Amino acid sequence: MMMLLPSFSLARTRPSRVGVLFLLVWLSICCSFLRGNEVPTIEGSKEGWKDEILKLQLELATVNTAGSGATTTSTGSESLVSAIRAKLAESVEQESDWMRKQFREIPRPNERLDNENVPNRDLRPGMPLWFLLETPQWWVTAKIVEILDVSEGRFRVNITAEDRIVQATRGETVRTVAINEFILGIWKSEYERDQGELARAQNKPEERFKRYQEAIKLDPKNPHPLDNMGLYYTDQGDVQQAIHWYEQSIQVQPDWYHTYYNYGNLLRDSYETAKQYTQWTALQLFEKAFQLNPLFLDTLWNVADQYHKAQRYNEECYAWRLLHTLNRNPHPKRKKNNTILWNPHWEQDLPRRIANCMQAMVMPNPTGTTDGNQQRQTTDEL
Ligand SMILES: *[C@@H]1O[C@H](CO)[C@@H](O)[C@H](O)[C@H]1NC(C)=O
Ligand SMILES: *[C@@H]1O[C@H](CO)[C@@H](O)[C@H](O)[C@H]1NC(C)=O
Numbered sequence: 001m002m003m004l005l006p007s008f009s010l011a012r013t014r015p016s017r018v019g020v021l022f023l024l025v026w027l028s029i030c031c032s033f034l035r036g037n038e039v040p041t042i043e044g045s046k047e048g049w050k051d052e053i054l055k056l057q058l059e060l061a062t063v064n065t066a067g068s069g070a071t072t073t074s075t076g077s078e079s080l081v082s083a084i085r086a087k088l089a090e091s092v093e094q095e096s097d098w099m100r101k102q103f104r105e106i107p108r109p110n111e112r113l114d115n116e117n118v119p120n121r122d123l124r125p126g127m128p129l130w131f132l133l134e135t136p137q138w139w140v141t142a143k144i145v146e147i148l149d150v151s152e153g154r155f156r157v158n159i160t161a162e163d164r165i166v167q168a169t170r171g172e173t174v175r176t177v178a179i180n181e182f183i184l185g186i187w188k189s190e191y192e193r194d195q196g197e198l199a200r201a202q203n204k205p206e207e208r209f210k211r212y213q214e215a216i217k218l219d220p221k222n223p224h225p226l227d228n229m230g231l232y233y234t235d236q237g238d239v240q241q242a243i244h245w246y247e248q249s250i251q252v253q254p255d256w257y258h259t260y261y262n263y264g265n266l267l268r269d270s271y272e273t274a275k276q277y278t279q280w281t282a283l284q285l286f287e288k289a290f291q292l293n294p295l296f297l298d299t300l301w302n303v304a305d306q307y308h309k310a311q312r313y314n315e316e317c318y319a320w321r322l323l324h325t326l327n328r329n330p331h332p333k334r335k336k337n338n339t340i341l342w343n344p345h346w347e348q349d350l351p352r353r354i355a356n357c358m359q360a361m362v363m364p365n366p367t368g369t370t371d372g373n374q375q376r377q378t379t380d381e382l
Contacts, residue, residue: 048102049095053318056088061361088321096325099294103137109223109256112139115176120153123176128187130175131159131168134331137293138258141191142174160194162201189219196228208232223253227262234266239273242266247278257292260285261299268302282306297323297330297342308357317357324350 063081112130123144131142142157145165149155153170168174177187196211209232215225226249233242246263249256264285267274271282283306289299304319323346330342341347 048098049091050318052091053088053095053321054314056084056091057314057317057358058361060084060088061358064358065362092321092325095322096329099322099326100329103293103295109253110139112175112181113178114171115178117179118176120150120170123147123150123153123155123170128177128182128191129157129168130177130187131157132173132175133159134173137295139175139190141187141194142168160191161197163198185218186222189215189222190224191215192218193222193225193228196225200232205232205235221252223249223256223259226252227256227259230259230266231262234262239266239270240277243274243277255292257289257296257299260289260292261296261302264289264299264302268306283310295326295330297326300326301343301346304353311360313357313360317354317361320350320353320357324354 060081063077063084112132125144125146127144129142129144130139132138133140141160143160145156145158147155148167155168155170156165157168157174158165170176181187192211192215196208196215199205199208199211212225212228212232215222216229226245229245230242230249233239233245243263243266246259246266249259250263253259263280264282267278267280267282267285283303286299286302286306289296290303294300300319300323304316304323307313307316307319327342327346327350
């Protein structure tokens with residue numbers, strides 16, 4: 001690992017309070033380089049880099065506060081600040097890589113396997129398929145519309161929930177449906193659920209409700225329509241019913257992240273009413289969703305926002321920094337130089353939030369004037 005050296009001589013610095021503070025902070029950074037074996041690696045770490053980032057942020061905030069009181073700016077403090085910043089940026093990069101890798105290794109609930117008993121020459125328009133929606137990493141239903149290339153297994157498909165036609169190749173983002181998934185109603189349940197989503201987009205609440213009901217009847221262990229019932233009652237303003245359905249969804253599949261996310265949104269917006277019906281807090285739910293899928297970034301935004309409200313500013317800063325990096329490369333497989341942002345608005349917005357929480361760490365806003373996070377940035381409720 002590269003050793004960063006201060007550009008000033010410690011021996012000739014006059015011992016002032018600020019100087020001693022710099023020395024202490026500097027030593028602790030130095031020593032973190034020396035603990036070679038303890039530094040978690042992306043390969044081996046169980047914890048990631050969060051603790052390291054929290055420590056560096058605190059050091060940076062402390063140095064900045066000490067520096068702002070000094071009458072003259074010393075080149076020493078500047079190089080110290082830039083050394084901490086560099087180390088912090090590196091740790092955030094490593095944490096992001098660790099998150100991407102961690103997500104790849106999490107077994108996805110309801111991973112769909114291709115039915116190998118169906119050869120390509122038997123593919124026909126109207127056949128049921130699973131289609132992987134990249135962003136939430138979720139297998140939804142689709143049907144073949146037209147075969148384009150038999151030998152490659154390339155066709156045009158209709159994604160049920162979106163009434164959208166796309167090209168797809170078997171084995172990549174689409175899988176044929178296993179016969180038992182069809183017989184057991186697993187695919188048909190998801191198909192009804194997806195039709196319910198379509199009805200929601202078309203603003204047909206009665207049809208939406210009927211489709212979810214049918215989906216639950218076909219496969220009572222499918223967490224998605226249960227989750228969607230929670231969302232349905234949230235839209236109806238019935239907090240107690242919404243909680244009931246979210247709890248059902250978690251019960252049938254505790255490792256499905258998306259229910260925790262939707263449930264968290266409900267508690268964030270209606271906690272006063274909700275708290276009599278639930279043991280959870282919004283922060284706990286968002287943290288759980290994040291742990292199960294760190295790359296659904298709307299969750300991370302909410303985690304940061306909840307830390308802000310709880311005045312846990314160091315963790316808030318950690319979450320915004322991580323979000324800032326992941327926003328530029330959210331996909332586990334995408335190239336580093338990818339320029340498709342998860343949310344383009346965040347690119348401008350996050351540096352301001354990071355600056356605010358860094359300041360709040362050392363000088364919590366005594367008047368508590370602005371919340372700063374009022375503008376809701378997440379829309380993606382599925
Ligand atoms: C796509 O599927 C939906 C749901 O089954 C259906 O309503 C829609 O008509 C289909 N669109 C096309 C172009 O086939
Ligand atoms: C960025 O990625 C694309 C393909 O993903 C590649 O063609 C291009 O050369 C890359 N650019 C740089 C600067 O690495």
